[in-house]
Amino acid sequence: MSKRAVLEVIALDAEDAVAAQAGGADRLELVTDMAADGLTPSRETFAEIRAAVDISLRVMLRLADGFAAGDVDALVRRARELRSAGADEFVLGFLDETGGPDLAAVEAVVGALDGCRWTFHRAVDRTSDRDALRKQLADLPGLDTYLTAGAASGVDDGLPTLLAEAARSGEQGYEQQILVGGGLRLDHLPRLKAAGVDAFHIGGASRPDGWSAPVSAEAVARWRAAVDA
DSSP: OOOOOEEEEEESSHHHHHHHHHHTOSEEEEOBOGGGTOBOOOHHHHHHHHHHOOSEEEEEOOOSSSSOOOOHHHHHHHHHHHHHTTOOEEEEOOBOTTSSBOHHHHHHHHHTTTTOEEEEOGGGGTOSOHHHHHHHHTTSTTEEEEEEOSSTTOHHHHHHHHHHHHTTTTSTTOOSEEEEOSSOOGGGHHHHHHTTOOEEEESGGGOTTOTTSOOOHHHHHHHHHHHHO
C-alpha cells in the first residue's frame, strides 16, 4: 500500500491547529507573526497546540524577519526551551552574507535539537547556489525535508527547478523530502505529483478570509482531497 502524501498547514494557535487536523492535515508548521514571514512561537503556544491535536508539529526557529541567524545563542536557548516542552520536530534555515548557508549558525541550533527531525525552510530559495547548499548540509543530523517553491518568487517561477530536483531524488544532497510551498496552487499539483513530489505546504490557501481569520477546515479538506486524488 502506498503511503499518502504529506499535507502540512501553517498554524498560529490552537484554533488553527484543530481546524487543520479536522480538514485532514498530516502536520503543522507552528509560527507566530506572519507579517515577518513566520517567527518562533512561545513555549506556551506550543504547549496549547500540542494539547489540542495529535498530529506532527514542526516548530519554527527564527527570531527576526529575513534569513540571517541573528543572535545564535538566543536561538539555541529557544530551541532548548521548546525541546524541554516536548517539541520534537523543527524548521530552520540561515544564510550568510554571501548567500550561502550559515553553517556555524545551523550547526549550533541543530546541536540543541538532540537529533530531532527538521526542515530547512525557504532560505533555500534565496541561496546563491542551491546544489552547493544541499551538499553542504547533507550530513547534518535530523535534516529530512526542504521546504521550497523552487524560486524566491514562488512555485509559478520555481516549477522547473522543483521538477529537476525531484528527478535527482536519492543523489547526495537530494535524499531529503521536497515539501513544496510558497505560492502553491491546486493547479500545480498534477505536474508535481507526476514528478514524484509527495509533500505539500499551505498557509494562505488554508485561510480563504485572510491571515486575520483562522484556518478553514473546509479549505484544508479541499487540499486533502486534491493531494490524495
